[in-house]
Amino acid sequence: MADTQPVLVVTEPLDITADMVITHLNQRDVPVVRFNPADLPVGDLTVTARFGGCPASAPVAGQLRIPSRTADLEHLRAVYWRRPIWPAFDRLDADDARYAAAQVRHGLAGTLYSLDHPLWVNHPASNAAADYKPAQLAAAVRCGLTVPATLITNDPGEARQFITTHRRVISKTLRWTPYERAGIGLTSWAEPVTADEVDDSAAVAPHLFQARVDKVADLRVLVVGRQSFAVRIDSGLLDWRKDYSALSYTVVDLPSRLERALLACLDHFGIPSGSFDLALDRDGEPQWPELNPNGQWGWLEEKTGLPMAAAFADLLAQGDNPDDARYRD
Template sequence: MSRGVPVVRFDPSDVGECLSFSAWFGVSAASLAGQLRTPSRTANLEEVRAVYWRRPTWPHFEHLDHADARYAAAQVRHGLGGTLYALPNCRYVNHPLRNHAAEHKPMQLAVAERFGFTIPPTLISNDVDDVRAFIAEHDEVIYKALRWTPYQRADGVGLTTWTEPVTAAEINESVGVVPHLFQARVDKIADLRVVVVGEQVFPVRIDSGLLDWRADYDALTYQVTTLPDGMGKAFVAFLEHFGLASGSFDLALDREGRLHWLELNPNGQWGWLEVKTGLPISAAFAALLELGAAP
């Protein structure tokens, strides 16, 4: 609001008394017309210039039985969600369907290599023999999930999956149930998280001594750093390939000073980096959204 730009903030799970909308198609010169209403704001859908899509939650309709709840949730995702996906002349940061396409690690690895990034040798497989052969070929190998999913113990305590070392002795026939991602371990001295907003690139070095720095944020130290010549433009081009306006990239820095691609999170965390480093990341997002749709 300090920029004088009207904003409507809501979550899809507010649908009902706290969120209503109507969208018309094929009844005016505009491809889409309508309104979205919250208790404090109203937005004309055809006038929306930008959408910041930041990890929304969807309703679960706990008061309905299972079949009705699934049906109701699908109507919200495809009705409200589909309308938000279709806004004309709108800049998305990022468009949710583009986010979804870019979240697939096999796609990321293939595209990153085409853009000149160094990729650790990687195997995605559910073939036990191939996995054992891959581990035997490389001195040290790590496992990481292809997709994060929420877990809870019976007592409600949340669980997660960290990047972990793996040995051939730990591989058994259960590997054959689903695909797994195995990767040659980088002999790293630090990690980099690179936040890209439009054409602005914010690289931060993270020192921890941990294989997976996410496991202990209290152990981390941060330093604003620089990238090799041309790498910043490669990150921007990578995002443009997927039709994204922003993303958070993770890389490993080895003892020879080389950077190794790990992954992209198209909707990654960045707020804590601004607090720790003073980088003007939120201002970059605000400026990008204020621009509205690209010409």
């Protein structure tokens, strides 16, 4: 028997953050169907979708089944798209694996994308659009946020001129990408850069250069629906992600002007949730580093006690019915 208006949770098996939200959904008696796309080839996930010949009110009908539960596609409450892993088909040869992987993405993901009635937190296509740093920067300016002078270029001369003009400049990746050298995984941090460090190899790909903020602390803001949770992070580090043991946390209230700007930024990309990183300068003014549309936040709830998982559960339980005043402007 299908669960009545379940929430789909799409994520990898060992996702503690998703577990936190599911716990709160269980407490609210909201049915949950959790799966990972990688379960499909091993027989633990089945999708069946019908198009055409369905009732006029149901442009798509069908079921998504896991061993313990079944969800009717036309009766989903919400989709919580967290950190899914797609099947790699390692046992197939390269051409067959590439073919099968494309069929899974376009068959499974395409079926889910065809559904316009459940609430998405967040829709993968919207996440992808919001994940482009140039688009973030332009949206932040449009929404009235302070953006440090930033240059994206693969012209070494332009990069050197920018650094000479602004003097204190950092470089950071446009997109985090798994990277190994000699079998060792490497992580790219925001790092200071000087003009003489930019050589002609910079022409190979665009790089992001940004005037360094004279910051005293960082601000991490999670927005869930229309709720915001703001945490000041003190570390003394240029990039606080380098050493979590050096961090201290303080819950703060957001100025209403800043909160409105962050909500407007999410609305611009059509996503109900996102994690913002801001740098607080010596005057206490927040300046824009970036938006992570699907950022981690579980450790912040553990450190501060802020009810972040409960907020996600409330939003997902509400689904696409905006009756709850907590999520209206």
